[in-house]
Structure formats: C-alpha cells, structure tokens
Amino acid sequence: MTRSVYVTGIDRGDGRQVVDLGVMELLTRQVDRVGVFRPLVHDGPDRLFDLLRVRYRLSQDPATAYGMDYHEAAALQAEKGTDELVSRLVDRFHEVARDYEVVLVLGTDFRATQLPDELAFNARLANEFGASVIAVVGGKGQTAESVRAEARNAHRAYEVLGCDVLAMIVNRVAADDRDAIAERLTARLPVPCYVLPDEPALAAPTVAQVSQALGATVLLGDDAGLARDALDFVFGGAMLPNVLNALKPGCMLVTPGDRADLVVGALAAHSAGTPPIAGLLLTLDERPGESILTLASRLAPGTPVISVPGGSWPTAAELFSLEGKLNAATPRKAETALGLFERHVDTAGLLARLEVARTGRVTPMMFEHDLLEQARADRRRVVLPEGTEERVLRAADVLVRRDVCDLTLLGDTDVIRKKAADLGIDLGDVRLIDPATSELRPRFAELYAQMRAHKGVTVELAHDVVSDVNYFGTLMVQEGLADGMVSGSVHSTAATIRPAFEIIKTKPGASIVSSVFFMCLADKVLVYGDCAVNPDPDAEQLADIAVQSAATASRFGVEPRIAMLSYSTGTSGSGADVDKVREATKLVRERHPELRIEGPIQYDAAVEPSVAATKLPDSEVAGQATVLIFPDLNTGNNTYKAVQRSAGAVAVGPVLQGLRKPVNDLSRGALVSDIVNTVAITAIQSQGQESTA
Known part of the structure; x- marks a missing residue:
C-alpha cells in the first residue's frame, strides 16, 4: 500500500509551505517516485506544486495533482452532501497513489473556502486516504502562551477525529520565544513538536513580486536583481545624507522619480556595500533622464530601478500588504525555507516516524540530498579561494541558506562585497580574507619558506607566493584554520592542487594523489577513478x-x-596494457583481501549482468561493479564525459583522494550545483579523516 503524509493546519497564515517543502525534501531523500495531491485548489496556477515539480524534477502530470476546485466542491457538497464530495476526492487520490511509492497530500488552506468545518474536513480526508497527519500551527503575532494553547488544542482536535498524528509543527513564532515554546510543548504533547521562528526573508516579497503587484515598469535591473528580497521599505523625501543614514541592508528605497540625487546616492552607497539595497521604486510616474539612468546602471549593474504612476502614500499602502511567496521563480527563498526547516526540525527523527522505507535505487537527487545532510550533521569549515567569482558567490549563498558548513572566501574583500551586493547575496557570517593584506601572510610566508627551504625558497619569495589565493587557502587547511578547500572554477587543476602537493602532501599509506568522479545515473551511483590526475599510472599506482x-x-x-x-x-588478452591491469589487480588482492575486485575486465562485463554471465559467470564483481578503475587518464576522462553527456549522468567531482587533508578541484565549467556538492563532499571528507585519526 502506498504511504501517504497529509500536511494540514488549523487556520490561514501559518506559513505551511515551508513545512510542505521540508517534508517533500525528506521524502525524496528516501524514495525515487513521490507523488503530490492537493484535494482542493483555487482558480489560477498552483505556485507550490510548480515549485515542487521544478525543484524535485517531478514527472507527474499537473492535472492529476488536484481533486477539484473549491467552487466545484462547494456546489457538489450543497447538492449531494459531504459524503459524495469525500468519495470523489478519495477516488482521485487513489488514481495518484497507485502510480507512486509515497504521496504528499497538501491540505486545504483555510482561505475563503466556504467549507463549514475545515479542520474536520481535512481530518476526514486524511483518514479516508490512510494518511498520517503533520499538523501546522501559525504563531505570527501571538503570545507564547496562546501559541502553546493552540498547538495543544490542534493536536487534541486531530487526535479526537481519529487521525494518526505524526508530529506538530509550530511556525512563524517570535524568535525570542522559540526555545521556551519548544520546551513547554515537548513536555505537554505525546508526539514530537517542532517550533520554527519567523524568518523575515521568507515573508519579504522579491523585487519582481513588488513590480508585478504594483504594475511597475522596470527601468533598470537584471533577473538576479529582480530576484532580491525586499526586506524593508524606506521612503525617501529628505536630503541625501539623512536618507543614506536610514538605508538598511536589503531595503528598497521608495522615492519620487524626480529625486535624481537620491537615485544616484543610494546606488553609489549600494556599490560601496554601505549598505547593499534591494533596489529603488520611483513614484509619481517621474523618471530620471537618460544620463542619470546610464550613470545608475554603471554604478550598480543589475540593481533594479522600477517606476509606478501612483504617489508614495497609495504605493505604501500596497507595499505593506505584500508578502513573499514560495514559487518556482524564487529558488533562493526555497533554500532559505529548507535551511529553516532543517535547523529546527529533527529530520532524522521525523523521517523515522514517517516509516518510509528507502528504495533500492539511488537517484542523483537522493545522492545530492545525502551529501548536504551528511555535511550538515558535523559542521566543518571550508575555504573557497575564488571568492570574487560569481558562481562561487551563488554557491556560498546556497550553502549559507541551507546551513551546510562555515565558509571563508578569499580575495579582495571590497570586490567580494560589491559583487555579492550586485547579486543580492547576503553573505551573513561568511568570513572574508584578502591574502594580500591579511595578518596571516607573514606567518604563512615563514611556514612556507621552512617547508620549501630545500628548494631554495626564501621568506621574501614565500611572501609573494602565499599571497596567491590557492596557496593561502591551502596553508589555512594545513594550519587548521579551515578543514578543507575547494577551488578550480577559474583556476587550472595544476594551480589548484600543486599547493596541496607541496604543503599538505599524501597521507600515510598512499603513494600518490588520485581522483574519482561520482557518476549519478538514473538508478545508481558509480565511482570512476582516476579521470583527472594521473596520466599513465603503473601497476603499483x-x-x-x-x-x-x-x-x-x-x-x-x-x-x-x-x-x-x-x-x-x-x-x-595479453600485452603490456593488459598485463599492467592484471598485476595491479593481483597487488590489491594480496594487500587487501577483504576487497572484492575483478580484473582485467571490460566495461560491459563490469556493469551488465547479462554480459557478465557469459564472460565471467563465477565472478562476484562482474555485472555489478560499483567502482570502475580506468587504466589511464585518456580512457577515464573520455569515458566519464561520454557517459555524462550521452546517458545524462550527473558527474560529481573530481574528488581528490590520498591527501592528508581534503582539497578538491572544480571543473572550470562547474555549475553552482557542482560547487555546492563539492563543498559538501569536502566537508564530509574532513569528517572521515578526523574520525580515522
């Protein structure tokens, strides 16, 4: 029978989308095929389903995700009664359930639904679907005592109605009250209760959402700028110095369009990072001249400037009624929401209560989920030398929002701050270091000179060498100021790993440094080595x-x-190349008899059971190999790229192995997701090395 989870609430405004997203994240870590069902839906696009479909690559037909719209449900209930309405929704649910391993059910939203007893209606549907319930209570604007009372009453109500309540989640409480509420509810409720604080960035509309709601004209700004969160609104009518003093990070300045001084001044302040703003909203249908707009675009490229016809007062009334929404166009909000959920919910405990058996298949998404979860479980410090690179900054944004690890970015700190401001990225507690001016530089120069004295390196020469971001980052790892390093998005492999060879060196028992790629296929993960470092290893290597x-x-x-x-x-077969592989296989068997190994073997016999049955019928590896070792770099590099492009595999790597401490190289074509995954892998490698030590 398909397992199903019903996420519901007791009233509107509970921010339940955060919980919907968090539960979906947990389910997709366990199983490949998760369906979504919303019993009742309002007219218009379903933003949440679109977000889930895009983010989790759902193949589900949107038409199957809904029971019926609220108007149809109200008419059916009035004509034929609640039993008939429930019966039809149950039929639609089972049409979805038979095609999926798990179904996430999104309860009604308590928004102008015309249902007489909406809580009881959700409870009945959960029971009829055979679904366990996660109930959400909103706490925004309420006292701690009223939130606790509502949570207890909600649990009692769903329990009395016969529901299998898995957990209670109290959302959007005041940050100062979170711990006290969690402590009291844990003692009072028989099921786990998780309490999430209110997160302003989730409630804040993006500049694009502001523009759409007000029917504004975009004068300047790119997609990245329009995706910034407008965390606050500052209304500017005073002199420039006073307005600048009122600006806050992430705010949107609202000012009449004829105040060119405020436009230029605010964008200049943004460019300097003091403070970075979300953008400008110009009122009264007044627009600066072309020369001012040209200057503005050069001062802060990508920063939005939008114009509306109304005055400041009616504009303010509309702005303060806006609230940000999670949807497919706001992926950064989704990262923030997941980070919030994962920080405050015992995800392992909730997953155990969901009782969703993990599928035998390992999809790319499941592998990536596991990486972030493992990295987060034992927080590490990772240094990223390419701190001024846009993709690295975007990856840092994701890692910060998901609370994966502690980061240090290297480079000119003013440049990093300006680029982050232009991208609308809040680096939060990320540490910024400029190797050229860092107080660590003299210490690192002395250390490097000692290490390389046998090569004639003096302190003076070392002082220049350690200003290089890759050498500086490697020395941070060596000295325990970071647990690992990731570089290579704009540097060559040699520039990234040469410092590691010189400073960190190989770990005991490893004769060389090598690499692997994790090849995430549709239903499994294979490990390919070595596809990036050693051109022609001998049998020993x-x-x-x-x-x-x-x-x-x-x-x-x-x-x-x-x-x-x-x-x-x-x-x-025979010949030097085959003999090398045969000898290497023999060495592994002699030194590590616990490892299952086969060789020499062709690729098809290694991975395809039907071929293995013909060529090596008695092998315990043939047909089911998971670690594939290529005889040379030419073969390995071309094969991994061929599989990546032809089979649509996700290639994560290269991951370096054999070093005393983790340093990893990126492809210069690395995507943001590649950087995120590699940072997570580096953090996990650090955990493993520490435990081994």
Whole structure:
C-alpha cells in the first residue's frame, strides 16, 4: 500500500509551505517516485506544486495533482452532501497513489473556502486516504502562551477525529520565544513538536513580486536583481545624507522619480556595500533622464530601478500588504525555507516516524540530498579561494541558506562585497580574507619558506607566493584554520592542487594523489577513478588508486565492488596494457583481501549482468561493479564525459583522494550545483579523516 503524509493546519497564515517543502525534501531523500495531491485548489496556477515539480524534477502530470476546485466542491457538497464530495476526492487520490511509492497530500488552506468545518474536513480526508497527519500551527503575532494553547488544542482536535498524528509543527513564532515554546510543548504533547521562528526573508516579497503587484515598469535591473528580497521599505523625501543614514541592508528605497540625487546616492552607497539595497521604486510616474539612468546602471549593474504612476502614500499602502511567496521563480527563498526547516526540525527523527522505507535505487537527487545532510550533521569549515567569482558567490549563498558548513572566501574583500551586493547575496557570517593584506601572510610566508627551504625558497619569495589565493587557502587547511578547500572554477587543476602537493602532501599509506568522479545515473551511483590526475599510472599506482577509490566509495555510502578495466576480460588478452591491469589487480588482492575486485575486465562485463554471465559467470564483481578503475587518464576522462553527456549522468567531482587533508578541484565549467556538492563532499571528507585519526 502506498504511504501517504497529509500536511494540514488549523487556520490561514501559518506559513505551511515551508513545512510542505521540508517534508517533500525528506521524502525524496528516501524514495525515487513521490507523488503530490492537493484535494482542493483555487482558480489560477498552483505556485507550490510548480515549485515542487521544478525543484524535485517531478514527472507527474499537473492535472492529476488536484481533486477539484473549491467552487466545484462547494456546489457538489450543497447538492449531494459531504459524503459524495469525500468519495470523489478519495477516488482521485487513489488514481495518484497507485502510480507512486509515497504521496504528499497538501491540505486545504483555510482561505475563503466556504467549507463549514475545515479542520474536520481535512481530518476526514486524511483518514479516508490512510494518511498520517503533520499538523501546522501559525504563531505570527501571538503570545507564547496562546501559541502553546493552540498547538495543544490542534493536536487534541486531530487526535479526537481519529487521525494518526505524526508530529506538530509550530511556525512563524517570535524568535525570542522559540526555545521556551519548544520546551513547554515537548513536555505537554505525546508526539514530537517542532517550533520554527519567523524568518523575515521568507515573508519579504522579491523585487519582481513588488513590480508585478504594483504594475511597475522596470527601468533598470537584471533577473538576479529582480530576484532580491525586499526586506524593508524606506521612503525617501529628505536630503541625501539623512536618507543614506536610514538605508538598511536589503531595503528598497521608495522615492519620487524626480529625486535624481537620491537615485544616484543610494546606488553609489549600494556599490560601496554601505549598505547593499534591494533596489529603488520611483513614484509619481517621474523618471530620471537618460544620463542619470546610464550613470545608475554603471554604478550598480543589475540593481533594479522600477517606476509606478501612483504617489508614495497609495504605493505604501500596497507595499505593506505584500508578502513573499514560495514559487518556482524564487529558488533562493526555497533554500532559505529548507535551511529553516532543517535547523529546527529533527529530520532524522521525523523521517523515522514517517516509516518510509528507502528504495533500492539511488537517484542523483537522493545522492545530492545525502551529501548536504551528511555535511550538515558535523559542521566543518571550508575555504573557497575564488571568492570574487560569481558562481562561487551563488554557491556560498546556497550553502549559507541551507546551513551546510562555515565558509571563508578569499580575495579582495571590497570586490567580494560589491559583487555579492550586485547579486543580492547576503553573505551573513561568511568570513572574508584578502591574502594580500591579511595578518596571516607573514606567518604563512615563514611556514612556507621552512617547508620549501630545500628548494631554495626564501621568506621574501614565500611572501609573494602565499599571497596567491590557492596557496593561502591551502596553508589555512594545513594550519587548521579551515578543514578543507575547494577551488578550480577559474583556476587550472595544476594551480589548484600543486599547493596541496607541496604543503599538505599524501597521507600515510598512499603513494600518490588520485581522483574519482561520482557518476549519478538514473538508478545508481558509480565511482570512476582516476579521470583527472594521473596520466599513465603503473601497476603499483593503479593498485593504490583502486584501494583509495574503494575507501572513498565506502565513505559516501557506495558499497565497493572494484572493476579493473581493460580492453580484454579475464585471461582472453595479453600485452603490456593488459598485463599492467592484471598485476595491479593481483597487488590489491594480496594487500587487501577483504576487497572484492575483478580484473582485467571490460566495461560491459563490469556493469551488465547479462554480459557478465557469459564472460565471467563465477565472478562476484562482474555485472555489478560499483567502482570502475580506468587504466589511464585518456580512457577515464573520455569515458566519464561520454557517459555524462550521452546517458545524462550527473558527474560529481573530481574528488581528490590520498591527501592528508581534503582539497578538491572544480571543473572550470562547474555549475553552482557542482560547487555546492563539492563543498559538501569536502566537508564530509574532513569528517572521515578526523574520525580515522
């Protein structure tokens, strides 16, 4: 029987979308095929379903995700009664349930629904669907005592109505009250209760949402600028110095359009990062001249300037009634929401109560979820030397919002702040260091000179070397000021890993540094090594790569079954290349008899059971290999790229192995998601090395 989870509430304004998103995240970590069902829907697009469909790559037909609209439901209930309405919704639910392993049910929203007893209606649907209930209570603007009372009453109401209540979630409470409310409710309720504080960034509309609501004309700004959150509104009519003093990070300045001094002054302040603003809203249908707009675009490229015909007073009335919404066009809000959910909900405990058995398949999304969860479980410090690169800043934004690890960005700090401001990114507690001016530079120069004295490196020369961001970041890792480093989005592999070879060096038992890619296929994860570092390893080195790759695979939840790849299988071929692979296989068997390994073996015999049954019928690896070791870099690099492009695999890596402390290289074509995944992997590697030590 399909497992289903029903997320519902007791009134509108509970911010339940955060919980819907968080529960969906948990479910997609466990199973490949999750369906969504909303019994009743309002006219117009369903923003939440669109967000879930895009974010979690749902193949579900949107037409199957809904029971009926509220008008149809009201008419049916009036004509034929509640039993008939429920019966039809149950039928629609089961049409979805039969096609999915788990169904997330999104309860009614208590917004002008014309249902006589909406709580009881949701409870009945949950029971008829056979779904367990997660009930959400909104706490915005309420006292701690009233929130506690509402949560207890809500639990009692759903329990009395026969629901299987998995957990209670109290959302949007005052931050100062969160701990006290959580403590009291934990003692009073028989089910887990999680309390989430109000997060202003979630309630704040984006500049695009402001523009759409007011029917504004966009004079300046790009997509990134329009995606910024307007955290506050400052109305400017005073002289420029007074207005500048009133600006706050993330605010939107509202001013008559003929105040060119305020337009230029605010954008100049934004460009300097004092403070970074969301944008400007010009009223009275007055617009600055072309020369002012040209200057504005050069001062703060991408920063939105929008214009409305109304005056400041009617504009203010509309602005203060706006509230941000989670949708497919606000992915950064989704990251913020998930970070909030994961910080304040015992996700492992809730997942256990959901009793959703993990599927045997491991999809790319499930693998990526697991990376972030593992990294978050034991917080690490990762340094990113390319702090002025846009993709790195966007990745840092995701990592901060998801609360994955502590970050340090290297580079000219003024440039980093300006770029972050232009992108609308709040770096929060991210540490910024300029190697050229850092107080650590003399210390690092002395240290590097000592390490490389045998190469004739003096302190003076070292002083120049350590100003390089990759050398500086590597020395931070060596000195314990960071747990790992990720670079390479704009630097070559050599520039990224040479400092690690010189400073961190190989760990005991490893003869070389090598790499692997995690190849996330549709239904499994394979480990490919070495596809990035060693051009033509000999048998001894190839054996070391196999052992290191097996350890890396195991560390990330992939059971190692090693295939030593060649152009022949078993004893069918001969020649120097095959003999090298055969010798490497022999070395691994002798030194690590606990590892399952086969070689030489061809790729098809390694991964395809039907071919393995013909070529190596008695092998415990053939047909089910998970770690594939290529004989040389030419073969490995081309194969991983061919599989990535032809099979649509997600390639995560290269992940370096064999170093004393983790340093990882990025492809110069790395996407933001690649950087996020690699930072998570680096954090996890640090956890593993510490536990080994």
